Amino acid sequence: MKSLSERSFYEILEVPRSATPEEVQRAYERARALFGPGSLASYSLLAPDEAEVLHLRIEEARSVLLDPQARVAYDERLPAEGEWKGRPAAPFQPAKTPVAPGAQFLGTPWPAIPGADFHPPEGTPWTGDLIRQAREARGLSILQVSERTKVQRSHIANVEAERFDQLPPAVYLRGIVLSIACALRLDDQRVARSYMERAAGARAPAKGR
Amino acid sequence: MAELPQLRLVVPPTADGSATRRSSATRRGTRPGRIVSVGGGKGGVGKSLVAASLGIELARRGCRVVLVDCDLGGANLHTSLGIDPPRRTLSEFVNHRVERIEEVFVPTGIRNLSLVSGALDHLDAASPSHGQKMRLIRHLQSMETDFAILDLAAGTQKNTLDFFLLADHKVLVLAPEHSAVENAHRFVKAAFWRRLRAASSIFGLAHLLDECLDGGRFRGPTEVLEAIQGADEEAGRQLREQMAAFRPGLVVNQVRTPEDVELGLGVAAAWRRHFGIDMDVLGAVEYDDDVWRAARERRPLLLARSESRAARSLVRIASVIRELDAMAETGR
Numbered sequence: 001m002k003s004l005s006e007r008s009f010y011e012i013l014e015v016p017r018s019a020t021p022e023e024v025q026r027a028y029e030r031a032r033a034l035f036g037p038g039s040l041a042s043y044s045l046l047a048p049d050e051a052e053v054l055h056l057r058i059e060e061a062r063s064v065l066l067d068p069q070a071r072v073a074y075d076e077r078l079p080a081e082g083e084w085k086g087r088p089a090a091p092f093q094p095a096k097t098p099v100a101p102g103a104q105f106l107g108t109p110w111p112a113i114p115g116a117d118f119h120p121p122e123g124t125p126w127t128g129d130l131i132r133q134a135r136e137a138r139g140l141s142i143l144q145v146s147e148r149t150k151v152q153r154s155h156i157a158n159v160e161a162e163r164f165d166q167l168p169p170a171v172y173l174r175g176i177v178l179s180i181a182c183a184l185r186l187d188d189q190r191v192a193r194s195y196m197e198r199a200a201g202a203r204a205p206a207k208g209r
Numbered sequence: 210m211a212e213l214p215q216l217r218l219v220v221p222p223t224a225d226g227s228a229t230r231r232s233s234a235t236r237r238g239t240r241p242g243r244i245v246s247v248g249g250g251k252g253g254v255g256k257s258l259v260a261a262s263l264g265i266e267l268a269r270r271g272c273r274v275v276l277v278d279c280d281l282g283g284a285n286l287h288t289s290l291g292i293d294p295p296r297r298t299l300s301e302f303v304n305h306r307v308e309r310i311e312e313v314f315v316p317t318g319i320r321n322l323s324l325v326s327g328a329l330d331h332l333d334a335a336s337p338s339h340g341q342k343m344r345l346i347r348h349l350q351s352m353e354t355d356f357a358i359l360d361l362a363a364g365t366q367k368n369t370l371d372f373f374l375l376a377d378h379k380v381l382v383l384a385p386e387h388s389a390v391e392n393a394h395r396f397v398k399a400a401f402w403r404r405l406r407a408a409s410s411i412f413g414l415a416h417l418l419d420e421c422l423d424g425g426r427f428r429g430p431t432e433v434l435e436a437i438q439g440a441d442e443e444a445g446r447q448l449r450e451q452m453a454a455f456r457p458g459l460v461v462n463q464v465r466t467p468e469d470v471e472l473g474l475g476v477a478a479a480w481r482r483h484f485g486i487d488m489d490v491l492g493a494v495e496y497d498d499d500v501w502r503a504a505r506e507r508r509p510l511l512l513a514r515s516e517s518r519a520a521r522s523l524v525r526i527a528s529v530i531r532e533l534d535a536m537a538e539t540g541r
Binding site for chain 1: 387
């Protein structure tokens with residue numbers, strides 16, 4: 001199974017590319033019932049941070065696929081269906097066709113995010129500053145990322161400024177970083193791993209370990 | 210309570226989109242009977258009720274059935290069957306006091322149905338050594354019966370997982386409550402990893418698995434299998450074939466509402482969508498006061514209250530298991 005950030009919106013909702021808006025809406029409702037908060041069937045199936053990212057992706061899938069303009073732009077960027085299916089996991093693949101700089105967030109497709117040329121060299125540690133650069137390269141404000149991820153603005157600012165003492169404990173922080181990275185179309189797992197290593201290193205002396 | 214809708218057998222398509230099930234028919238040359246394991250992680254969800262009822266119903270249909278109490282530390286299947294604690298138990302076999310497992314079969318008073326009772330006395334039998342367990346597994350696999358039904362202990366202990374995994378039908382019992390669902394998810398994850406680890410070590414790929422574990426987080430099988438196939442294509446292909454047989458069958462017990470009935474479908478859908486693991490939904494058993502009435506009378510539900518709603522649900526689940534066997538026989 002592909003990681004969440006690698007699955008297309010169609011795969012997230014399990015609808016074909018040709019799905020009508022009604023089919024998308026029904027699929028969204030099914031996905032929400034299955035994976036949304038309060039679902040008994042998927043209770044404890046996913047780690048809390050993963051569940052949070054999945055909720056976000058389901059919401060985004062709906063908002064993009066039900067917005068005709070956004071959907072066209074999104075489809076243009078998606079590889080052909082055959083290529084997409086079974087494609088090996090490709091880490092850090094930012095948008096290939098940057099369009100519509102300054103696009104608004106909710107209801108706007110991911111492909112419309114600019115900043116495709118933001119490629120930190122392989123192995124570069126994901127510092128708060130690098131996350132900020134990635135955000136700015138995509139033309140997004142902290143407020144826009146906050147609206148999209150439902151993560152508080154102060155948390156995003158603190159992540160970027162690496163004010164670890166003002167950030168929540170590691171288990172929550174990891175979820176926050178995953179959400180931000182996902183919203184910026186970064187390889188969320190890699191960014192979180194790298195960032196959490198830094199956070200652990202910075203926090204350890206403070207705790208006297 | 211209004212009549213609850215009943216589910217039909219649900220056989221989700223396999224990962225490649227076909228509806229073909231693995232065929233176990235090829236193994237029947239060496240395997241006289243079928244093994245059904247009944248597990249679920251949480252205690253009290255009705256594993257023994259399901260195991261005993263399946264045993265009784267299959268025996269009534271003329272199959273030779275043996276019920277095996279694999280809850281080595283807390284055996285009580287004899288109580289579910291309404292018989293006194295047998296003198297001959299599994300511990301005699303485990304401790305080599307008898308040669309063949311058939312020697313500890315005890316009659317249940319039900320035609321075609323025998324019981325292998327769990328250890329009642331010897332505490333050491335609760336955790337058999339690896340050698341003892343492997344001998345038990347060999348004998349379970351070669352018994353002269355049509356069905357061996359293994360009633361498993363609660364929890365995710367390694368022995369429990371191994372008994373679950375060796376079965377042709379891996380029945381997972383859960384109840385519509387958060388703790389039971391949580392334990393069921395945990396049980397499936399633990400069983401899947403144990404199966405994958407065993408299969409991987411055969412191909413010398415165990416080290417790759419550890420790398421894929423990602424700090425203890427359960428990652429999807431497709432992801433892991435792809436990583437292994439990338440390292441060794443042939444081994445990856447064989448591993449894929451092995452893992453396709455990991456296909457639990459869900460039974461939701463104590464359902465009270467139509468939403469409860471649908472829980473099995475939801476759990477199966479969640480696993481397929483998020484981890485790419487297929488499950489069958491074998492059915493739901495209605496919450497029914499007749500279950501505890503029968504238990505109080507110390508009589509099996511299917512004999513004491515055969516017309517109760519719960520009993521009828523359990524009979525249907527036996528039919529589904531027969532149906533799955535027929536599908537495996539014909540290779541679809």
